[in-house]
Amino acid sequence: SYVLTQPPSVSVAPGKTARITCGGNNIGSQGVHWYQQKPGQAPVLVISYDSDRPSGIPERFSGSNSGNTATLTISRVEAGDEADYYCQVWDSSGDHYVFGTGTKVTVL
C-alpha cells in the first residue's frame, strides 16, 4: 500500500518559516492536500491540489510538490499555527485515500 512519510515534529520560532515534508513514491504525479488539526478539533483544509489555498486560509500557507516530496510551507509563523499537519493523496492503485503520518508543529 502507498505510504506517506512526514517528520514527527517541526519546531520553529515565531516569525520564522516552517517547512513540513511529505514523502511518497512519485508523489509529484498526484494532487496533495494538507490539513491542519488543532487539539480537540476536527481537521481543516489548508492547501488543496499541491498549492491551492482555500478562502480564509492566510497567504502565509503555501505548498509545492515535485518528485518524491510534497512540502507545506508556513511563513511568518504565529503561535496560532501550532497544530498537527497531515498530507493526503488518493492511491489509485489501491482505491484508497491515504493520509501522511502527521507532523506536530511547535512554535517556540
Add this chain to the structure above:
Amino acid sequence: EVQLVESGGGLVQPGRSLRLSCAASGFTFGDYAMHWVRQAPGKGLEWVSGITWKSGRIDYADSVKGRFTISRDNAKNSLYLQMSSLRAEDTALYYCAKDSMVAAPPGVGYFDYWGQGTLVTVSS
C-alpha cells in the same frame, strides 16, 4: 452553513456491532460523495470508507473491509457506517467528511468539511 453531526458512538464489547450516523445540512447532500475518517487516541488520521453521490461506488480501507458497511440515504441527508466484529483497534474518534467535488468519482476531490466526530470505544 455546512454542518455534519455524527452520532451513535459509545462503549461496545469486542465482537459486537455498532451503527454510526451522520446528519448533513447546509448543502445538497445527494450531489457529493461522503466519507468516514477515524483517529485513534493520540494517533493520526485514517480514512475508513467512502461512498459516491448515488452509492454507485463504495471503497473501504483494508483494515475494515468485510466488517464495516457504509451507506447513505439521500432523502434523509444522512450517512451511515455499520460496524461489526469490532476489535480493540477500532477504538477511535470517527469523523464524517464531505467530498469537495460535485458528482465526482473517488480520488478527484478532498475533504472540505468535517464533523466533530463520535467516539467509539471497543473494550470488554
